[in-house]
Amino acid sequence: PSYFRKFRCLLRLPEPVDPTPLVRTEQTPARAMEFPNSKVDGNMDTIEELLRQAGVSDVEDYVILFHGDLGSGDRIGGARMRRCIERTPKRRFQYVIFIPGAFHIKMACADALWRIFLEKDESQKDDTSLYALLAILRPNDSSKITNGNGGYQLLNESITRIGIAERLGHWEAYIRDSQPHLRCSNLEEFAEREPTFDELNRVATLIVKK
Numbered sequence: 001p002s003y004f005r006k007f008r009c010l011l012r013l014p015e016p017v018d019p020t021p022l023v024r025t026e027q028t029p030a031r032a033m034e035f036p037n038s039k040v041d042g043n044m045d046t047i048e049e050l051l052r053q054a055g056v057s058d059v060e061d062y063v064i065l066f067h068g069d070l071g072s073g074d075r076i077g078g079a080r081m082r083r084c085i086e087r088t089p090k091r092r093f094q095y096v097i098f099i100p101g102a103f104h105i106k107m108a109c110a111d112a113l114w115r116i117f118l119e120k121d122e123s124q125k126d127d128t129s130l131y132a133l134l135a136i137l138r139p140n141d142s143s144k145i146t147n148g149n150g151g152y153q154l155l156n157e158s159i160t161r162i163g164i165a166e167r168l169g170h171w172e173a174y175i176r177d178s179q180p181h182l183r184c185s186n187l188e189e190f191a192e193r194e195p196t197f198d199e200l201n202r203v204a205t206l207i208v209k210k
Contacts, residue, residue, distance in 0.1 A: 001191035010197050028054045038071075040078040047076075047096060059095040060088070066098055070108065073098040110156045118146050133162045174207050 030053050036042035047066065051059070066076065076098045086092045100108070117123050117130040124131035124146070135142045138158055144150045145158060168187065175182060175190050184190040195203075 001188050003191035003194065004200070007197050007200065030054070037075075040075045040082065043072060043075040044079045044082075044093070047079075047093070059090050063095050063097045066096055067101065068098065070100060070104045073100055106156065107152055110152060110159060113159055114145075114148065114155060119148070130159075130162065133165070134158055137161060137165075170207060171203075174203070174210070178206075178210070179203075 030050055033046055033049055035045045035049070037046060051057070051064075056064075066072075068076075076093070076096055080093045080096065083092045089095060113130070118134070123129060126132065131142070131146060134145060138145065138154075141150055141154060141158075145155055172187050175184050175187065182190065182193065184193065
């Protein structure tokens with residue numbers, strides 16, 4: 001219901017738990033390199049060249065975070081496997097810690113949901129399954145998404161919209177079944193009572209605990 005939109009400005013970011021402190025870091029521009037980063041050897045050469053250009057030599061007691069796409073992460077993992085029998089941590093690339101980007105983390109999460117809830121035939125038989133909801137939301141694309149041919153954007157958008165609908169459904173069921181004194185059978189009737197932001201917070205906390 002549109003009534004709840006006025007509370008959007010009151011929403012705050014979640015409180016951090018054990019946050020990493022902000023520290024000002026120095027940046028060292030690197031020269032262009034002609035290494036084939038599509039291969040494991042190319043990634044190994046790139047890492048060693050970046051350290052050389054930055055003047056970093058002592059990495060025995062440190063870790064260095066490397067950021068890249070999922071392909072880079074796979075090849076860095078392959079490099080560490082290749083060097084696992086070397087004698088020193090530096091030769092084993094033990095100091096290299098791969099950090100994927102937020103976009104690629106979202107891609108990996110969407111892929112995990114697809115593998116768990118859509119890929120197997122057994123996960124498509126329940127009337128309340130993600131597959132059943134997907135058939136309602138995108139009847140013309142459900143087979144394509146289920147077969148893994150829909151692409152990330154279509155899958156991610158479908159998961160997002162179904163998630164929103166499911167959460168609204170939980171709210172409506174809780175208001176109807178667990179709050180009988182409100183005498184509201186749906187969210188529209190609940191909005192007509194003009195609940196305050198504090199009341200919404202209280203109900204949200206009760207839903208989470210339940």
